[in-house]
Amino acid sequence: MKKQAERTDSGNGMAAIALEAKRDGVSYDKQSASPASIPWQQRPADSEEIVWRHLDNPVIGRNFVPGAQGIYNSAVIPFGDGFAGVFRYEKKCRYPRLHSGFSEDGLHWHIEPQPIKFAGDPEVVGKDDYAYDPRVTKIDDTYYITWCGGHEGPTISLASTQDFQTFTRLENAFLPFNRNGVLFPRKMGGKYMMLSRPSDDGHTPFGDIYLSQSPDMCHWGKHRLVMRRGGDHVGQWWQRTKIGAGPIPIETNDGWLLLYHGVIDTCNGFVYSMGAAILDFDEPWRVLYRTNQHILTPETDYEVTGHVPNVIFPCATLCDRQMDRLVIYYGAADTSSCVAYAHLSELVAFTKENSEVF
Secondary structure, three states, X not given: OOOHHHOOOOOOOOOOOXXXXXXXXXXXXXXXXXXXXXXXXOOOOOOOOOOEEOOOOOOEOOOOOOOEEEEEEEEEEEEOOXXXXXXXXXXXXXXXXXXXXXXXXXXXEEEOOOOOOEEOOHHHHOOOOOEEEEEEEEEOOEEEEEEEEEOOOEEEEEEEEOOOOOEEEOOXXXXXXXXXXXXXXXOEOOEEEEEEEEOOOOOOOOOOEEEXXXXXXXXXXXXXXXXXXXXHHHOOOOOXXXXXXXXXXXXXXXXXXXEEEEEEEEOOEEEEEEEEEEEOOOOOOOEEEEEOOOOEOOOOHHHHOOOOOOEEEEEEEEEEOOOOEEEEEEEEOOOEEEEEEEOXXXXXXXXXXXXXXX
């Protein structure tokens, strides 16, 4: 691979930061913060699965806080000596908004009761539109949040923060209709890179993954097709209806590891599963490997039963490269937030050994 010397530990990894924030209303100094250990459970002895579930799922269940009907499809990232998150939060009105939250261990969360209030250009901030399915990445010294926001229809909204207390809205990345905006964790060739999935104004019975570039996190272009839905012609149905990028891509020795959701339309509605792909380092619109089967699919009660049954929707990961550990955060049945685990090296090897690129 080219440009090996430029690669860093960018899987949203464990870097100490010098910031002051508040948790449960108490200020604390993050100047000397040390990285927190990520959650981990060993694979069950009777399991041979590449990805296995946290035994105490969901980590954020139904009615997690009074009045909340669902907290799911949310983003988590290391922050100081713990973790921060941006959460899709729905009350009984079912209108989705974004809330911030903090955790010491990545499993037990305090979620702020009020939605995030954004500063910025009044033309962008002015409308109180819906917001859901966030992702968070750190690029240089700034945390960027992407989500599906209302702007005369769903599109990719953007904001930045340095402390998860104050958030500044940026310009929307694209015109409607678009979903699943996922930034890469560093610039490439001086450009920001974002994956997205053009869609419609409804439940989108189609969808492929594209990549776009920007010099300034405002003007996006050079759009390239990355991956198509489908698979009938190679004996796959699990991702035949639509696909969408999941957590922030992770740098490995073999390329960018991308977890994504794949959807099949059945006689009982959509079923969302998780797959994996490896993208080229220097041209990340080129797919090198792509799993020919899902690596996690709805099977447990909390995944097959909920407000929207049969959904696994990955949105975030935590990675400890030294321990070869990967923690995957996913939404279950549009109701709760769950955790799964994998060994990074095993997942990369599995993707390469069980690949069908189409």
